[in-house]
Every structure is written in C-alpha cells, then in structure tokens.
Amino acid sequence: MFRRIALIATVAVGSVVAVAQAQEQTDPNVVARQSLMRLNAYNIGVLGSMAQGRMEYDAARASAAATSLYHLSLVDQSRMWPPGSDTSSIENTRALPALWDNMDDVMMRGMALRTAAEDMMNAAGTDLASLQGAIGALGASCGGCHRAYRQPD
C-alpha cells in the first residue's frame, strides 16, 4: 500500500509542476485552488516519500510537512470553485462538472482530508512507523476526491 500511496504522491507532484508550466489561468479563484493543491502536493510528497523509504525519515521535516498540510486544510475554499469553472467550461483545469453536482460529497471529502491531516500531524513526528500508519488514510482522502472529480491525465 505504501508503494501505491508514494506513487500517488509522486504523480501528484509531477502533475503540479505540469499544471504550473501550462498555467494560463486568469480567474483568481481558479489560480487560488490550484495554488492550494500545489501546496498540498508539496507537503504530501515529503510524507509519501518517507513512508515509502525513498526519503530518509526526519522527524522535524515530517512534522513540518504534516503541520503545514493541516493548516492548508483549514484554508477557506468557498470562493475557489465558482460555477462555470469546470473543465468543460474553461481551459487548464481538470475539475469535472460532476464536482458541482455533488457539493455535499465534496464537502465531506474535504472534511476527511482535514481529519487525515490532523491525524498525520499528530503521528508524523513520532517515528516512521507512526507516519506509515497515517499515510493510508491521507492518501485515500486525496485519491478519493481526485478519482471522483478530477479528469484523468
């Protein structure tokens, strides 16, 4: 499972750079949500890499990444997903129209990310085993929403 999660994290960071390179958004709300996703990936990347052993475990660094992720999960997104900003309507977004039809589910998934990030914040600085114990739920909270509401590459 760790390999799968790490793969998700790697793909996420790769996608983030690709999105940044292709960035042509002018809607500040879309720029904001993509910026938030980038920062999420930036921090999850560290945790996923440590969980899978591709980066040496470092308690302080793991804790900083997890704490950052938790604070990012508390950033208000209420303006970031305006109607008409899905991938059928504008360029350079992979947000599927289904997202807007399932806002209750999206909100619930956002709360799942917040809970998973908080659990990771409380685990990441303890030791590698604790970090590994929290990575599954964290990866699942990202992947669940992406699979449902993000257009595949």
Place this chain on the structure above:
Amino acid sequence: MFRRIALIATVAVGSVVAVAQAQEQTDPNVVARQSLMRLNAYNIGVLGSMAQGRMEYDAARASAAATSLYHLSLVDQSRMWPPGSDTSSIENTRALPALWDNMDDVMMRGMALRTAAEDMMNAAGTDLASLQGAIGALGASCGGCHRAYRQPD
C-alpha cells in the same frame, strides 16, 4: 492609509495573475512559495477591498479570509527558499539575492505577518471599523518584506 493598503492589495493580486500567466517554474520549492504568495494575496485582497470600501463589508467573508491568512502564515517555508533561487539565478522570480543575506530579518518579518494575521483574524468578523484597525499592520507586514526583498515590477 486605507487607500494605500488597498492599492497594495490590488497590485498584489494583479502581480499574482501576471506571475501565474508567466509561470514556467519547475523547481517545486519555488512553485510552492509562489503558490503561498498567491493564496496570501487572494485573501488579503478581500480584506483590503473591504477596508477601502470597494467591496461591501461581510463579516463571514472577512473572517474566512483572515482565518485563512492566519493558517497560511503557519505553513512551513523552510524548503521554499533554497540557495540559488533568487532573481539573478533563475527566471520568473522576483526574490532579490539580499533575502538570502538577511535571513534573520526575513524570519522576523515572517513572524510579523503571522502576528498581524492573527490580529486580523480576531478583528475581521467584528465589524468594518475593527477590520480597518487591523489592516495597516497587515499591509505593512507584506509591504515591508516586499520593499526589502522583492524586485520592483
């Protein structure tokens, strides 16, 4: 002063979109810091606009923006400013080399932003006068660092 602050906020948001359009960064650390700056500007823009009367005061919206800004100020930036990522060394950054020569000052300014954001979080939802009372210190904490360490447009 409010006009000046609002102008700063407007210019900040404008710059953010310009940076997003010209985005060609591939260093994930630089992408991350620029993403964080964008999210700061996205939220400060709301507060500055309300302070100056260009956006109707809305307690919930002001509070959400200020709370977001506070959480963003707690995101770890320790990996975001690697040596060699200044404007003389890479494209598409306005970070001046002086930043790396004055890290203690930069850290102090970062703490000033955190304090100003916390004060704004405690003020923004009360009423417009309270928001206006907190905007000066917040704008100063942004502007102080930008004037010292960011290349002018």
